Amino acid sequence: MIVSMLAASFATGPARLNPIDLFRNADIVVQVIMAGLFLASLWVWTIIISFSLRIAGLRRRSDAYERDFWQARDLDAFQAPFAKSELPAARVIGAAMAEWRRSTGGKALDPLGTRERLATVMATVVEQEGERLGERLNFLATVGSVAPFVGLFGTVWGIMSAFFQIGQEQNSSLAVVAPGIAEALAATAVGLFAAIPAVIAYNRFGHRVNAFEARLQRFADRFLVSLSRELEQG
Numbered sequence: 263m264i265v266s267m268l269a270a271s272f273a274t275g276p277a278r279l280n281p282i283d284l285f286r287n288a289d290i291v292v293q294v295i296m297a298g299l300f301l302a303s304l305w306v307w308t309i310i311i312s313f314s315l316r317i318a319g320l321r322r323r324s325d326a327y328e329r330d331f332w333q334a335r336d337l338d339a340f341q342a343p344f345a346k347s348e349l350p351a352a353r354v355i356g357a358a359m360a361e362w363r364r365s366t367g368g369k370a371l372d373p374l375g376t377r378e379r380l381a382t383v384m385a386t387v388v389e390q391e392g393e394r395l396g397e398r399l400n401f402l403a404t405v406g407s408v409a410p411f412v413g414l415f416g417t418v419w420g421i422m423s424a425f426f427q428i429g430q431e432q433n434s435s436l437a438v439v440a441p442g443i444a445e446a447l448a449a450t451a452v453g454l455f456a457a458i459p460a461v462i463a464y465n466r467f468g469h470r471v472n473a474f475e476a477r478l479q480r481f482a483d484r485f486l487v488s489l490s491r492e493l494e495q496g
Contacts, residue, residue, distance in 0.1 A: 289423045292445060295416035296452045302405050303456035309398055310463045317470055320350070320395075327351050328481060350391035350474075354482050357387045362489060373493040380489055384482040392475035399467050406461035413453020420446020 327349055334340035341359060344352035361383045365376040424443050 289420055289445070292416045292420045292423075292449050295412060295419075295449050299409055299413060299416075299449070299452045299456045302409060303452075303459070306402060306405055306456060306460045306463070309402060310459065310467075313398065313463075313467055317395075317467075317474065320474065323349055324351050324477075331355070350388075350395070350478055351481055353391060354384050354387045354478060355485065357383050358482070358485060358489070371493075373490075376493060377486070377490050381486055384486060385479070388475060388478045388482055391478060392471060395474065396468065396471040399464055399471070402460045402464035402467070406457050406464055409453045409457035409460065410450070411453075413450040413456075416449025416453070417446045420449060 327344075328351060331337075331340065331351075337355075337359065341352070341355055345356065347353070358380055361380055362376075365371075365379055421443055424446060
């Protein structure tokens with residue numbers, strides 16, 4: 263009985279699913295939910311592409327900066343062009359050199375206090391740069407956790423609307439029920455379409471941010487060792 267009803271419904275319906283028709287024939291509430299999830303998905307992919315390009319560019323620029331930095335003989339002259347640079351490594355060095363001048367400019371020099379202040383300043387800048395780099399990733403986490411439930415809400419609403427239509431028409435055949443349920447289930451599909459890339463990208467990019475922050479901290483630690491050596495010699 264059920265098999266024959268399914269066969270009849272597919273025989274009279276379209277040959278394949280059409281997402282556009284599912285959206286156009288859905289309830290207005292389901293349409294709003296699907297449109298919102300689709301816009302969220304577009305923004306997710308915008309973040310994915312822009313962050314990928316950004317982190318790749320930072321790696322290349324950081325490689326060049328660190329290579330030239332360790333070869334430079336005059337740090338003040340080397341750092342001068344990077345005074346207003348957005349490069350995280352340059353910001354760390356700029357903050358460290360500013361603190362170095364303040365700490366060593368007085369008459370009495372406290373090597374231990376100077377070393378601690380330098381370490382604190384550079385660690386703070388490293389943390390700030392990591393937060394600045396990953397600030398847009400919070401949207402990925404939000405979409406990844408919320409989008410499936412928003413899509414599920416649209417599905418529940420669509421199914422309730424379909425059953426209400428059954429009561430109005432007093433016809434419970436599968437041909438009447440199936441289109442409404444399919445349109446409702448499309449909301450969950452759109453929610454997953456937005457959530458799955460967001461979750462994958464958030465986990466992957468979160469690892470890259472942590473790795474870049476750890477690299478920046480190692481660079482700062484290495485520079486602190488050089489400054490500590492100068493303090494001991496001075």
